[in-house]
Amino acid sequence: MMQEAVAFTPQVDASSIARWLWLIPALPIFAAGIISVLKQPRRKLASSLAIGSLGISFLIAITAFAHVLNGWSHGYAVREVVNFSWLTVGTQAVELGWVLDPLSAVMLVMVTFVGLLIFIYSTGYMEHDENYTRFFCFLALFAGAMLGVVIANSILLLFMCWELVGLTSYLLIGFWYFKPSAAAAARKAFITTRVGDIFFLLGIVWLFAQTGTLLFYDHGAGSIETLALGGLLVHQSHWGITAAGAIGLLIFAGAAGKSGQLPLHVWLPDAMEGPTPVSALIHAATMVAAGVYLIARVYPLMSAGAIAHGEAPGTTTALMVVTWVGASTALFAALIAVAQNDIKRILAYSTVSQLGYMMAGLGVGGVAVGMFHLITHAFFKALLFMGSGSVIHGVHEEQDIRRMGGLRKSMPITFITYAVGMLALCGVPIFFSGFWSKDAILESAHGWPLSRAPYYMLVFGAVLTAFYMTRQVSYVFFGQYRGHSHPHESPRVMTTPLAILAVSAVALGVIGTPAWPWFRAFLENHPAYVEMHAFAEPAWLMLLLTSFVIVILGIGHGWWLYGNKSPRAEEPDALEKAMPPVWIVLANRLYIDELYGATVIAFYYWWAKVADWIDREIWGDIVATITLTFKGWARLNKFLDANMVDGAFDKGCEEIYNGGGVLARIQNGRGQIYLRLLAVAVVILAAILIWSGRP
Known part of the structure; x- marks a missing residue:
């Protein structure tokens, strides 16, 4: 089926299209910023800005894809990176960057093309909505954030855009905020995905601690390149898992949250409370695909142990977990979809199931297998x-x-x-x-x-x-x-x-x-x-x-x-x-929500009440005791200050005042008075001398 004997020459020098790749996410984000300050009646301008910005991004994405395709057709493995120092902490520079390679090129075309069709479709679907302008602001920001995830060559930059995707999904799912069910669904999506993101963040910190860089590719010194992976395989984590495997599992937890995998799938069906274009955007081309794309991007990390030992890539601990979770999710969600009556909820559980297929495809077949289903499914x-x-x-x-x-x-x-x-x-x-x-x-x-x-x-x-x-x-x-x-x-x-x-x-x-x-x-x-x-x-x-x-x-x-x-x-x-x-x-839905309600949510509800009791009865009493102590000390200080310090000071001031009054009467400027005082002083001095027996 493929002739792998042909060697492809790596091409890493950044071309002009790679240097301008940042425009693809920047244009929709910039459009969202402009739309955000428009007045609500400027409906046509808002949709035109959103559609126009994503349309230009699509044209740039096509150009970037053609560039990568041209290199591939001429025997070059195109992977061009543009890295730059973002800030310096002490002696450590934090670098960000973007990458153009076959994986990002394919995703850029898919996200911009499908997103553009959804934007156009939205002009008809949301035509009579009073918040039409705000809707296109959120749509444009969402698309820009997802495109930022796609081009990121830094796991930190990817995480920033990842969280922006989470924020905008919250805004879009709860767009009809006057509906309690929509507001609840938005909160549920935001909180559930944050659970996975906590583990994802831990994986990022651990990866940085082990490799000293957050860049994926850096001319051989990136965190998922051979040199860094060798070091990750040397270090052992708990239960005999290598550092590479443990970090891979933490990152997969974040991917499972975004891509609705067991047990963090519960937010995705409820996301149907948003307008239907939001469902199409989130469940097809963007947000839920972000988790699958993340695993594809860090696949060298996930498969490092097997490749180092000459084994099949899917046999590493991390990819085994990906496979089993994906297969379980695919079957689990398909069972639930059988008995749903809401037309969008059936499709939502179908999305959860198909995301399970993608994850399983990554686990058992590699990047191309999982990503091909991601693209067709989009x-x-x-x-x-x-x-x-x-x-x-x-x-x-x-x-x-x-x-x-x-x-x-x-x-x-x-x-x-x-x-x-x-x-x-x-x-x-x-x-x-x-x-x-x-x-x-x-x-x-x-x-x-x-x-x-x-x-x-x-x-x-x-x-x-x-x-x-x-x-x-x-x-x-x-x-x-x-x-x-x-x-x-x-x-x-x-x-x-x-x-x-x-x-x-x-x-x-x-x-x-x-x-x-x-x-x-x-x-x-x-x-x-x-x-x-x-x-x-x-x-x-x-x-x-x-x-x-x-x-x-x-x-x-x-x-x-x-x-x-x-x-x-x-x-x-x-x-x-x-x-x-x-x-x-x-x-x-197999009573999973009820199970979570009776266990996890009940535990946190109980813990909230315990924390409230501790705050009121223990910390509150401690704070009250400390408050009373300091109040008593303040009263004592006030008494001492008013009756001793102030009294002594006031008495001294009074004596000085009285003494000053006497001296003031003497120092009146009359010479005869001064002469009288001098005479009295001479008499007193003479008396003292006589009394002392001196001649």
Whole structure:
């Protein structure tokens, strides 16, 4: 499939495009700053600034991608960095920088392109919202922060942008702040992701302590380059894990929070309380992809131990954890999605599940496998979320799929594009990109040397994916309409981005087929060749057969239960009728939120009350005692000052005053008085001398 014998020459000198790469995130951030000072009625100017800035960023990203592609086609492994000193603490300079390589180039194009379509779509979806200007301010700032994560060559700069992504996600999820559920969802997302970020920050500090640098690449001296990794492998952490493995696990905790992996997934489904364009942006191209991208960026750190010992990369402790957490999340979220009735919540749990596939792909197959699914998923999941927004818009803000039905007739464009996204997500062979990216993950999981369990978990998750998406499409687009309003197609400004994403969801599969593994070759800096005989390999044919079985089982069973039927909105679900206990558990999301409420949240609530009691009864009494002590001491000082110090001082002043009065009467300027006093003094002196017996 690939001829790895060809050696690629590294190219590290920064080109002009690399030196200007900072403009890609800076332009949307600058636009957000301008929009923030605009008056609310300047709606068109606000959206134009946001769309225009991201459009220019997209053009620069295309130029950067073309530069990297040109180097790759000529045998150069392009990795260009621009580093600079940010500040100096003592003798230690803190350096920041950005990097242009195949990984960042691909992500820049994807984020700017999908983000641009979402921005355009938002002009129609949010047209009547009174806070339209503020919305585009937050959107632009969010996109700029995510693009900063992508280009960062410093883990510190990445963390800064990472936290800015967290802040803007809080602002966007809680955009409709007058809804208590939206405000609660925003707080939940912010706090939950902060849990992972604490561990991420610890990993950053540890990495800096061990390597002395926060740069990823620095001409051989970066924190994830060979020299630094050698030192990290020498140092041992607890339980026999190397420093590289321990730091990798801490960083993965941050990635798990952002990418909704177990057990930090609980915020992501509730993020549906934000406007639908926010859901598309967060759950497809940006925030949740940041965690997967982070693991891909630090992959040399995660796989260091195995490579040093000549083993398969996925066998390190860190990547084993990534694999098991990813596979568990993929299956767990797919199970819950089966029993949800909110059109966006189904897609939200689907996102959690697909992020699990990406993480598992990174663990068992490497950067190219996980990232290929990230890229394809960004397109078809953005399509699905924006399609769900079109549905919600068309049925006048209804989100319960049980109150929809038959919309393929009144919303044909939305139906066709949504069907393409659904088939891509289900991994239908051979025409949809989701099949090729998911197939690569299953192939790698099947060959993972440590266990086959993740492979079977991912296969079962794929069956469930096909099932719950068929259920959703059947409820929404087939049968008879069960709502109360008259449905209508969305305006062209919303349907055109859907059509573009639908075409992309099909076309992207071309770059990841076994016959032409272009994407993998590009990321791994190997030449790509067209080898049609790869389609005839027994292993691939077996996986193709497996994928057909998965799709037939999932879609077939879903259509058998729900296809073209028109149950009343109040009627129990077909699966609920068949398995009531299972349905209740799944519909209540396996009671994970309740479990957290009864354990973690209850503990912190109890600890808050304990802390309050300690503050009032112990610290409060101590403070009160100290206060009374100092009050008593102050009163004593006041008494001593008023009755002794002030009294003695006042008495002395009085005597001095009286003595001064006597002297004042003597010193009156009359000469005769002075002569009399002199005569008296002479007489007194003479008397003293006579008395003493002197002549």
